[in-house]
Amino acid sequence: MTIKQLTSAIIEAACDLWRRGDIVAIPTETVYGLAADAEQDAAVAKIFTVKGRPQFNPLILHVSSLEQLADYVEVTPLLTKAAAAFWPGPLTLVLKRKSGAKLSYLVTAGLDSVAVRLPAHPIAQELIQAYGKPLAAPSANKSNSISPTSAEDVAASLGNDVPLIIDGGQTRIGLESTIVDLTSETSTILRPGGVTFEDLNKVFGQMRYAEVGAAITAPGMLKRHYAPSIPMRLNVLEKQANEVMLGFGNVEGDLNLSEQGDLGEAAANLFRMMRLLDNPVNRAIAVAPIPYWGLGIAINDRLSRAATREI
Ligand code: TXA
Ligand code: MG
Numbered sequence: 001m002t003i004k005q006l007t008s009a010i011i012e013a014a015c016d017l018w019r020r021g022d023i024v025a026i027p028t029e030t031v032y033g034l035a036a037d038a039e040q041d042a043a044v045a046k047i048f049t050v051k052g053r054p055q056f057n058p059l060i061l062h063v064s065s066l067e068q069l070a071d072y073v074e075v076t077p078l079l080t081k082a083a084a085a086f087w088p089g090p091l092t093l094v095l096k097r098k099s100g101a102k103l104s105y106l107v108t109a110g111l112d113s114v115a116v117r118l119p120a121h122p123i124a125q126e127l128i129q130a131y132g133k134p135l136a137a138p139s140a141n142k143s144n145s146i147s148p149t150s151a152e153d154v155a156a157s158l159g160n161d162v163p164l165i166i167d168g169g170q171t172r173i174g175l176e177s178t179i180v181d182l183t184s185e186t187s188t189i190l191r192p193g194g195v196t197f198e199d200l201n202k203v204f205g206q207m208r209y210a211e212v213g214a215a216i217t218a219p220g221m222l223k224r225h226y227a228p229s230i231p232m233r234l235n236v237l238e239k240q241a242n243e244v245m246l247g248f249g250n251v252e253g254d255l256n257l258s259e260q261g262d263l264g265e266a267a268a269n270l271f272r273m274m275r276l277l278d279n280p281v282n283r284a285i286a287v288a289p290i291p292y293w294g295l296g297i298a299i300n301d302r303l304s305r306a307a308t309r310e311i
Helices: 008-019 041-051 077-086 122-131 151-161 197-204 263-277 295-307
Strands: 024-026 033-037 060-062 091-096 113-117 135-137 178-181 188-191 243-247 284-287
Touching: 008 024, 008 033, 008 122, 024 122, 024 151, 033 041, 033 060, 033 122, 041 135, 041 151, 077 091, 077 197, 122 135, 151 263, 178 197, 243 263, 263 295
Parallel strands: 060 113, 091 178, 243 284
Antiparallel strands: 024 033, 033 135, 060 135, 091 113, 178 188
């Protein structure tokens, strides 16, 4: 088994792997990431190979400080403001790539923008700091499958393809980061996530969502993205024969995202419970209605992507 607890020897082993162009799975507060040295093309390419990604989606650059960012992106007043309000935390910002930045073009899929994030997980911060350079990382799962919220999830999805998985327990937030594009006049939300619309509005003023299906600037908006192997049926109050049910609040199920109806608890449980119910002996997963506010927006977004049958 390649799952290891964090020790100084393991930090050294991870840094060695990154220096040599290899990949390491690390915990963040949202989901586990599959991390590589963002300056080495071959290392970043390995991420795509291991994930089995059909195309080169751009990746998020993970940093341990704002200073570290200045070598890679244009630091703007809006970035400083957003960082002060939300970092470290589950917010990814898309910024203009700095000219001359030593960054593999595979990280940005050839775009002239870069998505960056300062994760709140102490293990992620410690590792990035120890490495001394930012790490490029997508979620540590096979393409089109559910994002991993524990080291065991990573092992189940990627198994022997990852030389080292660092254990940080179950992730606190359980959903990917919110992605906000700061490259144009009006800031837009490219992906709902761990930071809510309401919280963003408090800091940025009125935000808007990027149009669904809008071009390559939002490749993360591919319709089908996070999917169990059996169909999902949403907004269900009662399951049918041979279905398993994911409940919420007082709509009961075989598992319940949050009996108290707490959206934070539901987000943290979402991917883990989808995995638990994803068993071919069941015809489908029926899911209780989730309210459309706060983290409920991101939860509904992931559920509808998981439920859609188109690619
Ligand atoms: O919480 C998270 O964001 C996790 C953890 C590991 O940090 N990461 C994650 O990465 O969810 P990934 O690769 O699964 O999703 C990153 C999304 C992709 O949908 C990608 O299209 C978008 O970020 N993205 C990256 N760079 C971009 C850019 N320059 N412009 C627009 N979208 C970008
Ligand atoms: Mg992902």
